[in-house]
Amino acid sequence: MKHLDEYRDARLVRITAGEIRGLVTRPWVLMEVCGGQTHTIMRYGLPDLLPPEVEFVHGPGCPVCVTALETMDRAMAMAARPGVIFACYGDMMRVPGSRLDLFRVKAAGGDIRIVYSPMDALKLARDNPHREVVFFGVGFETTAPANAMAAHAARRDGVGNFSMLASHVLVPPAVRAILGAEGNRVQGLIAPGHVCTVMGYREYEELSAEYGIPIVVAGFEPLDLLAATLMLARQLEQGQARLENQYSRSVTRDGNAAARRLMDEVFETADRKWRGIGRLPLSGLRMRGSYDEQNAEVRFETAVEAVEEPSECISAMVLRGRAKPTDCPAFGGRCTPRNPMGAPMVSTEGACAAYYHFRRTESEGEL
Amino acid sequence: MNRFSCPAPLPQRETVVMGHGSGGVLSAELLREVILPAFSNPLLDRMEDQAIFESPGRRLAFTTDSFVVKPLFFPGGDIGSLAVHGTVNDLAMGGAEPRYLSVSLILEEGLAISDLRRIVRSMGAAARACGAAIVTGDTKVVERGSGDGVFINTAGIGVARDGARMSASAARPGDAVIVSGPLGDHGVAILTQREGLELESAVESDSAPLHTLVRDMLDVTTEIHCLRDPTRGGLASTLNEIAGQSGVGIVLEEGSIRVRDGVRGACELLGLDPLYVANEGKLAAVVPAELADRVVEAMRAHPLGREAAVVGAVVDRDRGRVLMRTAYGTTRVVGMLAGDQLPRIC
Numbered sequence: 234m235k236h237l238d239e240y241r242d243a244r245l246v247r248i249t250a251g252e253i254r255g256l257v258t259r260p261w262v263l264m265e266v267c268g269g270q271t272h273t274i275m276r277y278g279l280p281d282l283l284p285p286e287v288e289f290v291h292g293p294g295c296p297v298c299v300t301a302l303e304t305m306d307r308a309m310a311m312a313a314r315p316g317v318i319f320a321c322y323g324d325m326m327r328v329p330g331s332r333l334d335l336f337r338v339k340a341a342g343g344d345i346r347i348v349y350s351p352m353d354a355l356k357l358a359r360d361n362p363h364r365e366v367v368f369f370g371v372g373f374e375t376t377a378p379a380n381a382m383a384a385h386a387a388r389r390d391g392v393g394n395f396s397m398l399a400s401h402v403l404v405p406p407a408v409r410a411i412l413g414a415e416g417n418r419v420q421g422l423i424a425p426g427h428v429c430t431v432m433g434y435r436e437y438e439e440l441s442a443e444y445g446i447p448i449v450v451a452g453f454e455p456l457d458l459l460a461a462t463l464m465l466a467r468q469l470e471q472g473q474a475r476l477e478n479q480y481s482r483s484v485t486r487d488g489n490a491a492a493r494r495l496m497d498e499v500f501e502t503a504d505r506k507w508r509g510i511g512r513l514p515l516s517g518l519r520m521r522g523s524y525d526e527q528n529a530e531v532r533f534e535t536a537v538e539a540v541e542e543p544s545e546c547i548s549a550m551v552l553r554g555r556a557k558p559t560d561c562p563a564f565g566g567r568c569t570p571r572n573p574m575g576a577p578m579v580s581t582e583g584a585c586a587a588y589y590h591f592r593r594t595e596s597e598g599e600l
Numbered sequence: 601m602n603r604f605s606c607p608a609p610l611p612q613r614e615t616v617v618m619g620h621g622s623g624g625v626l627s628a629e630l631l632r633e634v635i636l637p638a639f640s641n642p643l644l645d646r647m648e649d650q651a652i653f654e655s656p657g658r659r660l661a662f663t664t665d666s667f668v669v670k671p672l673f674f675p676g677g678d679i680g681s682l683a684v685h686g687t688v689n690d691l692a693m694g695g696a697e698p699r700y701l702s703v704s705l706i707l708e709e710g711l712a713i714s715d716l717r718r719i720v721r722s723m724g725a726a727a728r729a730c731g732a733a734i735v736t737g738d739t740k741v742v743e744r745g746s747g748d749g750v751f752i753n754t755a756g757i758g759v760a761r762d763g764a765r766m767s768a769s770a771a772r773p774g775d776a777v778i779v780s781g782p783l784g785d786h787g788v789a790i791l792t793q794r795e796g797l798e799l800e801s802a803v804e805s806d807s808a809p810l811h812t813l814v815r816d817m818l819d820v821t822t823e824i825h826c827l828r829d830p831t832r833g834g835l836a837s838t839l840n841e842i843a844g845q846s847g848v849g850i851v852l853e854e855g856s857i858r859v860r861d862g863v864r865g866a867c868e869l870l871g872l873d874p875l876y877v878a879n880e881g882k883l884a885a886v887v888p889a890e891l892a893d894r895v896v897e898a899m900r901a902h903p904l905g906r907e908a909a910v911v912g913a914v915v916d917r918d919r920g921r922v923l924m925r926t927a928y929g930t931t932r933v934v935g936m937l938a939g940d941q942l943p944r945i946c
Contacts, residue, residue: 237868243927250928278930349795349870455928570937591932 240454249459250282253466260286261469262418263462264411264554266404267425268295269453271584275591277455287462290418290554291587293407293510294425296372297324297580299552301506302540304371304400305330310535311367311398312343317533318361320354321369323347324580329573331540351383351397358387358395367529370399375427377401377518378492381499384520384527396529399520402505404428405436406516411553412444419554421465423458424450426480431496433488438476445474452480499524508576509548548575551584558585565589616711621741630739634717638724639703639734651700651735659762661696663687664755672715672749674793676785676804677880679752680722685809685880687756688730689829692811693883695764695818698732702755705739708747719750730809732756761815763822770825771846773916776892778885780813780899781806781907782858783835787877788866797869803862808881813904817885820898826886829879833937836875838884839912839922840936849918852934854926856911876937886914 505517899905
């Protein structure tokens with residue numbers, strides 16, 4: 234398939250992995266920020282190809298995983314309201330809140346629809362003028378422009394029954410929380426290609442300078458990730474710390490200006506609680522006051538109690554790259570994708586789920 | 601004359617109404633005008649509560665399945681032909697040739713009679729093409745909102761082939777795993793139709809009856825150990841069941857598993873894995889390695905097995921698990937899904 238197969242080519246993958254093996258002389262700890270990259274690394278078994286010195290830890294880049302319990306509870310309270318059509322992405326359905334998940338709310342009579350785009354939710358609102366349609370707008374900077382577009386179009390076209398429960402998160406504040414934490418092990422960072430397609434990579438140049446570590450913006454195919462690993466290893470071995478862009482077929486330094494303008498019109502930065510990490514200042518996006526009519530939190534009073542996360546779950550450590558999913562005593566036993574204790578086990582992009590689905594085999598000595 | 605004191609319901613020809621499930625005049629009319637003509641055969645035309653037939657000293661296979669697919673009509677088939685093929689294939693996976701089918705229709709008030717006619721005609725045609733007769737059935741009507749157009753249950757009786765003893769617990773280390781063709785066509789055809797996705801190349805459902813393909817395979821050898829049709833949950837789920845029930849490991853070779861470009865593209869777009877997407881006209885077989893080439897050759901000579909290939913092997917380690925050797929020489933686990941495959945966010 235064009236635009237995909239060339240980034241999965243087995244011969245090039247082997248050559249690149251060989252170059253990495255030939256280059257590395259010392260142990261290096263690398264973090265891929267984005268859950269989509271974690272997924273590729275596990276699905277293609279890339280650690281098998283790398284020298285043992287290169288260790289990947291998996292970052293907080295799964296928007297499903299980091300959505301706070303309270304936000305899930307609020308979503309479920311809205312979805313259960315009579316007259317509401319609640320529209321969300323598929324992998325939000327199984328995310329546990331403090332007591333329920335959206336599947337259970339649906340079974341109890343909530344009208345919940347899986348959509349592929351916020352514009353589908355807007356269409357639901359147009360097609361059902363006598364119902365309130367609430368779209369669950371989660372995600373990083375990647376999904377924010379499309380969600381902003383839906384709110385913008387609803388206001389522009391006077392679609393009065395559309396609103397959004399927005400719970401966007403931003404990558405750079407999370408990266409700061411990880412790199413700035415005491416005992417940080419991460420020495421090189423693979424930055425999220427899709428986020429940078431929208432935002433450009435100036436923020437990551439700042440991060441690289443601030444923490445003195447190499448950062449490579451990368452794509453999501455096996456060859457992208459191996460090329461980025463090679464670029465990081467080369468910098469680390471040579472004692473360099475700068476930003477490089479591996480994903481130049483999609484990412485420019487300034488990103489997509491039109492998309493950012495739209496985001497800026499609808500959203501403003503705000504403090505945000507991250508599941509497994511806690512509250513980070515100015516780490517999220519909320520809807521501006523001028524979009525109160527499209528803001529589900531303003532339109533629908535939903536009282537939600539603050540809740541504690543299960544104490545056994547070590548997702549905080551996993552999301553910060555301080556522990557592997559397999560370090561968790563509950564992994565694979567009390568915590569599985571069927572019965573997830575913490576969010577990284579829910580989404581296919583979550584680090585724990587990626588390990589669970591694609592974990593190594595007994596014949597190779599792991600698990 | 602009766603009309604004067606006890607008016608019959610208004611003639612209703614356009615949509616299904618509750619009265620069509622009443623057992624009265626409307627029910628009889630629906631049967632006579634819409635359903636029976638589609639299935640007609642001597643056993644059914646006797647119009648008894650059951651069909652009685654001879655089975656002198658034969659091994660019989662018996663199965664049932666219900667169909668609630670949405671949309672009712674999709675590229676490559678419809679709920680009617682699917683309801684026949686699904687049950688025929690369940691029989692075929694036991695090495696049985698279909699003989700008699702039952703059909704239960706649960707109709708939702710408001711269903712267009714023209715749609716119902718199209719569905720039952722498709723069922724009749726599919727059954728006749730399989731050499732099976734629909735010999736008994738039932739029709740109920742539920743209120744609007746209690747159904748989804750039409751739900752269909754079919755049951756089937758087939759005659760099992762002598763010597764065939766396939767079982768999901770019969771895989772042995774050293775066996776070869778064969779798949780009859782590219783994966784994921786049905787699931788993607790349904791999904792793209794349901795979601796209104798427009799793809800460059802339309803993907804059609806692979807819905808088809810597999811009993812003649814199985815017949816050709818059994819003509820080569822009755823030593824086929826396992827035979828399954830990877831429907832809901834796809835090939836991954838089917839092979840996990842076999843690995844679990846047989847207490848063996850299965851290692852797949854990624855490079856030998858075929859997926860059409862259109863299916864691959866849709867799966868990339870939706871964040872789905874074709875290994876978990878439903879098929880309705882494919883089978884997976886586990887056979888002794890020394891017979892694999894001959895079985896594949898026989899399959900390739902059949903229209904439904906042209907792209908049959910050995911895709912993996914049964915091993916004596918990693919018991920109960922399915923592994924995939926990737927094109928890079930790395931290995932990953934192909935697990936069971938927790939629930940439905942959920943489209944990913946980004």
